[in-house]
Amino acid sequence: MSDNRRVDTKFSLTVTGSSIAVVFAINLLILSYAMFLSWPTAGHVADAQVPEAVEVAPVEDLDTDLGGDPAEAEATLEPELVGPIRATSSFVMAGSDEVSQLYYRHCAACHGQDGTGDGPTAGLLFPKPRNFVKSPFRFASPGGSDDDVLAALERTIAQGVHRSAMPGFGGVLTEPQIAGLATRVLSFKDAESQPPVPELMIDVGRHPPVTEELIARGAELYRSAGCFACHGDTGEGDGIAAAGLRDSAGRPLQPADLASGLFKSGQSAESIARTLMTGVPGTPMISFEPLLIKELPDGSKDATDVWALVSYLRSLGPRPRSPGEASGSVITVHDAPDQAMLSDPAHVAWLGAQEALVGVKPLWQREEETASVHVRVVRFEDELAVCLDWLDESIDLTHGEDVYPDAVAVVFASSEEVPSMPMGIEVAGEPQVDPVNVWYWSGDRQYQAVVESLEGDVEQSQTNGSRWYLFTDGPDAKLPVLTVNEAATPSVDDDARGKTPPDNHAAVEGNAYGIGPITYQDADHQQLTATAAWSDGIWRVVLKRPLTTGDNQDAQFDATGRIPIAVAVWNGSKGDHAGAKLVSGWHWLDLGNTSDSQNTKEGASQ
Numbered sequence: 267m268s269d270n271r272r273v274d275t276k277f278s279l280t281v282t283g284s285s286i287a288v289v290f291a292i293n294l295l296i297l298s299y300a301m302f303l304s305w306p307t308a309g310h311v312a313d314a315q316v317p318e319a320v321e322v323a324p325v326e327d328l329d330t331d332l333g334g335d336p337a338e339a340e341a342t343l344e345p346e347l348v349g350p351i352r353a354t355s356s357f358v359m360a361g362s363d364e365v366s367q368l369y370y371r372h373c374a375a376c377h378g379q380d381g382t383g384d385g386p387t388a389g390l391l392f393p394k395p396r397n398f399v400k401s402p403f404r405f406a407s408p409g410g411s412d413d414d415v416l417a418a419l420e421r422t423i424a425q426g427v428h429r430s431a432m433p434g435f436g437g438v439l440t441e442p443q444i445a446g447l448a449t450r451v452l453s454f455k456d457a458e459s460q461p462p463v464p465e466l467m468i469d470v471g472r473h474p475p476v477t478e479e480l481i482a483r484g485a486e487l488y489r490s491a492g493c494f495a496c497h498g499d500t501g502e503g504d505g506i507a508a509a510g511l512r513d514s515a516g517r518p519l520q521p522a523d524l525a526s527g528l529f530k531s532g533q534s535a536e537s538i539a540r541t542l543m544t545g546v547p548g549t550p551m552i553s554f555e556p557l558l559i560k561e562l563p564d565g566s567k568d569a570t571d572v573w574a575l576v577s578y579l580r581s582l583g584p585r586p587r588s589p590g591e592a593s594g595s596v597i598t599v600h601d602a603p604d605q606a607m608l609s610d611p612a613h614v615a616w617l618g619a620q621e622a623l624v625g626v627k628p629l630w631q632r633e634e635e636t637a638s639v640h641v642r643v644v645r646f647e648d649e650l651a652v653c654l655d656w657l658d659e660s661i662d663l664t665h666g667e668d669v670y671p672d673a674v675a676v677v678f679a680s681s682e683e684v685p686s687m688p689m690g691i692e693v694a695g696e697p698q699v700d701p702v703n704v705w706y707w708s709g710d711r712q713y714q715a716v717v718e719s720l721e722g723d724v725e726q727s728q729t730n731g732s733r734w735y736l737f738t739d740g741p742d743a744k745l746p747v748l749t750v751n752e753a754a755t756p757s758v759d760d761d762a763r764g765k766t767p768p769d770n771h772a773a774v775e776g777n778a779y780g781i782g783p784i785t786y787q788d789a790d791h792q793q794l795t796a797t798a799a800w801s802d803g804i805w806r807v808v809l810k811r812p813l814t815t816g817d818n819q820d821a822q823f824d825a826t827g828r829i830p831i832a833v834a835v836w837n838g839s840k841g842d843h844a845g846a847k848l849v850s851g852w853h854w855l856d857l858g859n860t861s862d863s864q865n866t867k868e869g870a871s872q
Contacts, residue, residue: 365446371686372435373447381454390845391431392630394517398454401515402547412452419448426592426851428528431629433851437594438684438830470543470559470569473535476577480570484578487571491557496521496550501582514548520631525583538576590625590638593851597622597831599823599858602644608651611799611806612736616653619644624833626656626848632840635659636848639674639833643855650823651810652676652705654833659803661735662838663709663748670838671709674807677778678703678821679830684852701777703821704784705809707796708772709838712737712807715772715796716745737772737798772796773809777819791817823857831855 370379376395378384383397396403403415423444426434435444474480488494496511498504501524511519522530529538545553558575560568600620607613619642628634640655654674662672679685680700719739736744773796776784793815798807813823821829833850836842 362446364443365450368439368443368447369450372439372684373451375686376431381451390629393430393520397515398451399456401513403455415452416445416448419451420444423447423451427530428533428589428627430530430631431627431849433627433849434592434594435851437591438852438854470539470572473539473573473576474570480574480577481581483571484574484576484581487558487575488578491554491575493575497524501525501579511550519549523633524579526633527580527583528589535573535576535580538579539572542572542575590623590850591853592625593853595622595624595853596828596856597624597641597643597853598856599643599645599650602646602651605646605649608644608646608649608808608810609795609797610738611653611797611808612738616642616806616808619653622853624850624853626833626835626850628846628848630846634837634840634848636835636837639835639850641833641853645813645823648813649810650813651808654805654807654809656805656835657803658800658805658837658839660839661709661746661800661805663713663746665708665710668841670836670841670843671711672805672838673706673708673836673842674805675707675834676705676809677832677834678705678855679852680821682828682830684830701779701785701819703819704776704778705794705811706774706776706784707798707807707809708836709798711774712772712796712798713745713748715770716743718770733802735800737800739797772798773807775811775820787817787819791815791819826857828857829855 374385375387376383376385376391377398378388378395381398383395383401385395388395403418422432423439424434424436426432435447439447494505495507496503496505498508498521503521503523505521508521511521513519527533529541541551542558543553543555545551554575558569558571560571562568598620602608602615603618604613604615607615607619621640621642624639624641625637626639627637636657638656640653642653644651644653654676656674658672662670665671679702685702716737716739720743732744732746734744735746736742771792771794773794774786775792775794776786778784794809794811796807796809798805800806815822823829830852831854832852835848836846837848842848
């Protein structure tokens, strides 16, 4: 309460007036004190919402995906439960015109202009996009109030959904924008298609300490409750009933891979308990509350079995690698200490370069070891280099029938305005936007470019059977042995059109408006170069280009400010090519000298 009531000394107060003033002041103090007691301090939030920690593998044992701070990885996997942003907050919600534009730009390509899940990209995705009209909202409690559903929708829009192509927008859209989108999504709902309102879910209290006995009890429940029939004996989603599962719209439904350690409804023990208690609307996953909650003789409820099953489910697989930021990471461009690092992926200076961990997800879900890409960006005088590291257990350098090379792409928007999806997807009825600028690298192109640069001196550089290869110009190059037929022709990606780029370019520049192929630029506009290294299951690719090119189709890096940036990865051994790939959400490339780019997430939360 910041308003102070002051008495104007120009007027004389009567006894009645003084009494009213005193009563008002007392009431004001009482109200202020009550608000102070109810304000959600850190202690209150912890006491009210956060369950006791589950005993898991020590932080130092976590696989943090190519290194990094284990504590940061643990924080990423178990976010602090401070509650979702709410549509009923005090901020001013985005206007209807802005929300409509945001929906068409960021949602309609998958979920359809009318929210029916039939957008132009729907055929490329599995699981399929949600039908907001007919399908129940899966991560909101059945029968919850509109405020509860809005809170769940806001959380989903901000954080994305694991094991699906749903990206997060928390770092690139503001709270009012996310709240407006949640309201728009809720407006599509057909009330008649929603499940009936159940009785209130029983409070399961706090998570007890995890013991071997508690996990053993959970294992018994996993069998007796029939969980194995869908999720399989080891929780990998391969149970005997898995093939016949359908959602409420009749579409095939893959049971959750519990052994992955990633749960769509949230990673915390509390989130898993909520799912067990309420089920997942629109799926065969029913509520197990009647089985797991026991009523004691004194009328109280015993939720031990809930936590036993939660503990067992969390024990099925190792802690997952850090998935990286879903969206909104700030990738700052730093000055390079040595120009040589811009053309040398093995240069020691890359170890000291500041990095961002960008999460990537396959559009068609599968078991995938690559969860994130380490991104570093440096400049030296008039050149800029982007360094990308990611996990890939096999090195794939050939292109042929049903054989595809590993590949990676960096995508830049043409302005600070975030485009729709990482490839700038067009939506019918919306004005055409500027194309995104794509830097595309592939393993077969890289191999061929190095072979040609060595001018036949390859034999001295080959190290067949090695777990370390260096794709760079000069005598330091170390290449695997490939037959002439396999290496003769670098691929023109199946998702390309227009100009055919030069064969001796390891990386090529192109542009895209949306779904479908990249349009490669003319040969005389190709100024991108690349070097790479593959070492024991890790790719590192360094892409280099002048800061400015004079080409209006290219991203330019000489100004200050920030540019939206995204990443895509193709795993050749998994059959990735064209639209089958792993993609990130949008992040920010900070070119420096702007307050907006110092902390994008802080700005997005205002």
